[in-house]
Amino acid sequence: MSEFDAIVIGAGPAGASAAIRLASSKKNVLLVEKSDPPGSKNVSGGVLWGSSLSSIIPDWEKSAPVERFVDTKSVAFLTQDSKIGIDFSSKKLQQKKTGYTVLRAKLDQWLARKAKEAGAMVINGVTVEKLHMENGKVTGVEQGGDVITSDAVILCEGANPRVAIDSGLHKRLSDRDVAIGVKEVISLPEATINERFHLKSGAGFACEYVLGYLQNGVEAGGFLYTNKDSISVGIVVSMSHLRQNDATHSFDIIESFTGHPYIAPLLEGGNMQEYSAHLVQEGGIGSMPKLYGNGYMIAGDSAGFSFSNGLVLQGMNYAIDSGIIAADTFIEASKGMDYSESALKLYQDRLESSYVMKDMRTFKGIENVTWSPFVHKKVPAMLESLMLNLFMEEGKPKKHMTGMLLDAMSENDMLKASSIMEAYRMMRRM
Ligand SMILES: Cc1cc2nc3c(=O)[nH]c(=O)nc-3n(C[C@H](O)[C@H](O)[C@H](O)COP(=O)(O)OP(=O)(O)OC[C@H]3O[C@@H](n4cnc5c(N)ncnc54)[C@H](O)[C@@H]3O)c2cc1C
Incomplete structure (x- = not known):
């Protein structure tokens, strides 16, 4: 018999959420976190988008250590001398709050405390060294020669998933990931x-x-x-x-x-x-590992769940939801005491029908267009030159806006077929 029903590696948003859901369902869960206190080494920008926490902590908007709700969301291009931006402020963002700024040092400690209050055992300052395997099945974790056993392990190690990589469950990271x-x-x-x-x-x-x-x-x-x-x-x-x-x-x-x-x-x-x-x-769906196997599931950044289109960066919401879905899958599997690969396939199925995997599929390959000279050089330079043409009054005859736009685009090589194709590819992926 295992010492724990489930062990969760990592008390970031993914791991803490999984542990809260499991403990709230009376599962005997161990949450192991390498930093002490949790969150002290974690970094997000960070805006926590959406309301993923509400399914595990219904009053989270009142009780979580959030800083401010996002009232004005902006996007701006900077050149050496200029800023060209769009600000979006709306009473609608005040009425239905969609994002809160957070500091991970506070948020992660609070989440770990919530896991503890729900009944999870939380160990801080311990780095899981490797997975414990028996007959091709993950049956626990190892650290300093000690083995702690469980029916299944949920890996939520973040963007650098060393345990998953060392165990052959995740490929080595490349610069593109x-x-x-x-x-x-x-x-x-x-x-x-x-x-x-x-x-x-x-x-x-x-x-x-x-x-x-x-x-x-x-x-x-x-x-x-x-x-x-x-x-x-x-x-x-x-x-x-x-x-x-x-x-x-x-x-x-x-x-x-x-x-x-x-x-x-x-x-x-x-x-x-x-x-x-x-x-x-950053790697998106292209660098996603197999998300489940005999006795394990992978959630959050370790699973490749994050999204950035240059206008917004999201990862914490996907981490929370994937952690909860992994926990729910474990709870379902525990009914038949079956934590085999075929039982845990349910995790993939549930992710596929959630917004998490749908977003990953919709924005497949977006990193190839957001990191490009077109976005980072041509667009800012073109916008600056358009704005200068529009607003720098020099007592010269004016052109229509279309003419100014074409001039600004031409100055920055944006009327070439290759640039038009790049713009089209970017719009399609975004
Ligand atoms: C600069 C920056 C800005 C960002 N801005 C935003 C933003 O504004 N909004 C947003 O939603 N997302 C943002 N993100 C992304 C977001 O931070 C991640 O998507 C999110 O933290 C993923 O959560 P996670 O729980 O999967 O991983 P993490 O938050 O990385 O948590 C992993 C946890 O596992 C622990 N751990 C790792 N290995 C072990 C081990 N072997 N043993 C024990 N513990 C271990 C770590 O210490 C850590 O606590 C940003 C990221 C960065 C770096």
């Missing part, structure tokens, strides 16, 4: 943030940026989110571009972003509270 995120948390008085971003108390601003000014073909996105009394600001840079450009470092890119003439004033007077870096899961 991940990007690097670097983030600073800058403290500022709540009143200053409200004034600077034109926010009422509790309301927040979230913006994604395309950093169109970077040199040497390096492509990176930026983000800036307001918390209660701090600002989360960071960049996500393509791993393959960094690799190809020895002279460019991720820390230089974040410095150039926080020092940009249209970002620096937003951070002025603040003090850096946190500096962190983390892998961002």
Whole structure:
């Protein structure tokens, strides 16, 4: 007989959610987390989109340590001298809150506490070294020569799934599967943030940026989110571009972003509270491992569930939902005490009918168009030149807008057949 019904590796959003669901259903569950306290090494931008937590913690919007609800969502292109952006603010976002800024150090501790309160055993500061296998079935975990057994293991290790890779359940990561995120948390008085971003108390601003000014073909996105009394600001840079450009470092890119003439004033007077870096899961469905097998399931970033189209970055919501679906699958399998590959196939089936896998399929290959010179160089340069033509009054005859647009596109080689095809491919994938 196993010591636990289920063992969950990793107390991020995926693992903690799985453990909460399992423990709430009276399953004997062990949640093992390498950092102590949970969340101390975790990084998200981060906006927690959607309301995935409501199925395991109905009052989460009141009880979770969320910072501000997203009241204004923006997207902007930065060139060396300019910012061209779109702001979306709506009373609808105030009435039905769709995203909250969060700090993982607080959120993950709270989630782990919720798992404990539901009845899970939570161990922090312990790194699972490998899976314990018997006759081709996962029957527990190993650490420091000790074996802890369970009927099944749910792997929620995040974007760098070492245990799954070492056990042959996940392929080694390539540069195309991940990007690097670097983030600073800058403290500022709540009143200053409200004034600077034109926010009422509790309301927040979230913006994604395309950093169109970077040199040497390096492509990176930026983000800036307001918390209660701090600002989360960071960049996500393509791993393959960094690799190809020895002279460019991720820390230089974040410095150039926080020092940009249209970002620096937003951070002025603040003090850096946190500096962190983390892998961002990017590979999409193309790098997804087999999600289940004899005695195991894989959820969250480890399973490849994240989505970015340059306008928004989402992963925590998919992590929570996939963790819950894995837990529900375990609960179903426990009725027949069958945790074999064929019983746990239900996990894949349930994911397929959920928005998690549907989104992964809809946006298959999106990373190939979001990381491209077209998005990161041509579009920002074209927009800047269009805006200058529109708004720089020099006492010269004006053109119609279509003429200005065609001029701006032509200046940036966007009327070539190859660029038109690229724009079409991008629109289709987005
Ligand atoms: C810079 C950046 C910005 C982001 N912004 C957003 C955003 O705004 N919104 C959004 O939704 N998503 C965002 N994401 C993505 C989001 O952070 C992830 O999708 C999400 O954290 C995935 O959750 P997870 O539980 O699968 O993995 P993680 O959150 O990575 O949690 C994995 C956990 O497993 C633990 N662990 C790993 N290995 C072991 C082991 N062997 N033994 C024990 N414990 C182990 C880790 O310590 C960690 O606590 C961002 C990511 C980055 C890096």
